[in-house]
Amino acid sequence: MVVGMAALLAVLPAAAQYVGKVAKTDKDTPELRSIAVVEWTGDLSDPKAIRLVPVSVLDGGALQDGGIYLARPEPLAVAPEVEYQLEEDGKPTGLFDIKNAGQQFGSWVGLGSWKPMPSAPRKPTAKELTKTRLDDEDTQSDTPVLHRKHHADDPSSGSSGSASSGSGSDSGAGTAPSDPDRPVLHKKSDSESKSPSTDNSGSGSGDSASSSSSDPDRPTLHKSKKAEAAAEPAVESVSGDTDPDRPRLKRGKSSADAVEVAPTLVGFPPDLQQAVAVSDAKSRPAHPWDYSWATADDEPKMQAKMEDLARGALGLNPPSAAPAPRRTATARKSTKPAPTPPPPAPLEGEEFRVFELSYGSGATLVLSAHTGGTPAQQKFVTLIAQPDLYGNLLVLKKNVTDGAHLDDKPRMRLVDAVDAMADNRGELLFELRGNTQRQFALYRVLRGQAEQLFVTGGGQFGSSSSE
Secondary structure: OHHHHHHHHHHHHHHHOOOOOOOOOOOOOOOOEEEEEEEEEEEOOEEEEEEEEEEEEEEOOEEEEOOOOOOOOOOHHHOOOOEEEEEEOOEEEEEEEEEEEEEEOOEEEEEEEEEOOOOOOOOOOHHHHHHHHHHHHHHHOOOOOOOOOOOOOOHHHOOOOHHHHOOOOOOOOOOOOOOOOOOOOOOOOHHHHHOOOOOOOOOOHHHHHHHHHOOOOOOOOOOOHHHHHHHOOHHHHHHHOOOOOOOOOOOOOOHHHHOOOOOOOOOOOOOOEEEEEEEEOOOOOOOOOEOOOOOOOHHHHHHHHHHHHHHHHHOOOOOOOOOOOOOOHHHHHOOOOOOOOOOOOOOEEEEEEEEOOOOOOOOEEEEEEEOOOOOOOOEEEEEEEEEOOOOOEEEEEEEEEEHHHOOOOOEEEEEEEEOOOOOOOOEEEEEEEOOOOEEEEEEEEEOOEEEEEEEHHHHOOOOOOOO
């Protein structure tokens, strides 16, 4: 017994070192899910130029950098034959198929083509459903059914009706003559048409031609060999060369033929447009991020408040007026109206979006704008805010920068909301753009805070871009 226990204890450490797969993978573990940004110019249905920029890949519940994840040499997110679904506010708008990948300014991009979403199958009409049901009942029932007899003059019978009248030809399809001695016209076969004519009574040219075609002594015309040689191109004359060592020129195959789609979009043109794209092995239902306001007047009121906050951040609000002097008796008698306040300063490039990032959550407002002037003089602002129960705005994130410091504090440009974690909760996808570089960042809005969930490129660029 002691020897047996000792042997069992000796086996236990060896069994603990087994490196095989013991536990089963949780079926709820999400599959690979890739998030990217499609950029194009022109109309999306027929873009002038288009490309896909990878952002993140969800693997085992963790977000990986889509620009370097499993690069062999191109990353997995831009491998050929990967298909992405374009979304706007969580609703699918089209598909993007990657054909090949390349590098632009040291970053990988996917090259391919856009195509519309496949249309849903047409639903049968009520009349078609009724006809199908009656046909099924007719086929499966044993009850005798009376059918209308097809007559010869019925257009659906395939006969012209002349056979029944006796005055027309008997060329009706599928009808045989009732009189067996009645002559029937048949199409002359090829063998009969090539046989020599035995009728010598005719003197027409057709008979002479048929008889002469079978004459073996009749001369025939052939193309002259000299004419054939003159008509052939000079390059074909080497086909008869028997010298095996003679060098031959052959059309080469260009190395560019392996590239199915060439890059057409380089840099950041002024008319550049962006959309979020998702590639997932699982089929998930669409999750729209639109927020429904209680009344139609709530949205313009909230937008006006966001614009006022943006003007204050950009320094566009006029300075507060000095306190009015004490009115005297003479001033009380004056009927001069008070001066009209100046209109608010305009905001250039304003973009205002409202999202419901999870079912039943409140509104999340995002506003981006900038001032006028030259690019170096412009100031940029992006605000993320939520209204409280009293209609006041709580600013969760504020990004303010100017054209002279974009590489230190890049501007935040909203792309869209997207479910990057596959948990039915939307994240805000921003582009952090500087003068010479850029990144993409995902922000999660939760419990009155907007925290950076993920950023491409290591997170060094734009780490101090927000307040």
